[in-house]
Amino acid sequence: MTLVNLKPSDEFEFKPGQGKVLLLACGALGREIVDLIERNRWTGFDLQCLPAKWHNTPDKIVPALREKIRDAKPRYQSIFVLYGDCGTGGDIDKLLAEEGIERLEGPHCYAFFSGQETFARTADEDVTAFFLTDYLARHFDKLIWEGLGMDRHPELLPMYFGNYTKIVFLAQTRNEELAKKAMAAAKKLGLDYEYRYTGYGELERDLKARA
Structure with missing residues (x-):
């Protein structure tokens, strides 16, 4: 399959x-x-x-x-x-x-992909960042925009995202279409946009150790 x-x-x-x-x-x-x-x-x-x-x-x-x-x-x-x-x-x-x-190991997939040390090192500068992975960029509308009800109640946007200043797209693949989706998500939320290519990070390392 x-x-x-x-x-x-x-x-x-x-x-x-x-x-x-x-x-x-x-x-x-x-x-x-x-x-x-x-x-x-x-x-x-x-x-x-x-x-x-x-x-x-x-x-x-x-x-x-x-x-x-x-x-x-x-x-x-x-x-x-x-x-x-x-x-x-x-x-x-x-x-x-x-x-x-x-x-x-790690608190969430953003740390898996970035690497624990890298994620910790950038924590201060990313304190107001909302992260997207390939998956979240691909399904932003369904999971986040609609999932949090902002398609029906746009007045909820400041409640959910008022404390964020930027979207950081942690990209697992070099995919122009996904980058465009992530940029569109940032625009929709009224946030700045930052792109970082991570690859598969510690997800690949840990699977390789058990293969």
Whole structure:
């Protein structure tokens, strides 16, 4: 099964070979994970993604991860979770400690892609930045503009984004169309725009270590 179009609500499985390691991931990372698996011809991974839109309802993430982990444990040598904290207030880490499962290091995907040290180093200058990844640039209207209700209630814009000054697009691929979408998002929100190419960052490094 090859992933073609990953939508914000998709929950899917990707099994390129006889996987011994199950990757449990947020759907917002699905396209990048599949690209890395195919590009490196890793056959030891199976991938299951949960809906990316759950970032708007993070209380759904931990119960779903618990169910997936307990179902998968008898069938895999190991499980690796590709989530940050994702608004769960530490509950993902509590669950993984209980289950003896590791996850990708870092608080969120912006740090995964930038690299932990780089993200920490630019934290002061980015304190008023709203970050977009390839996925968020691609689905900005659905996940953010409509997801936060600003398409129906534009008066909410200052409430959500009044303290931001810029959009920082952390790009995983050199894609002109996505850069245009990110610029359009910045204009829509009335924010400055900054582009930074990150590639796959520590996501690639950590997967390579487990391949």
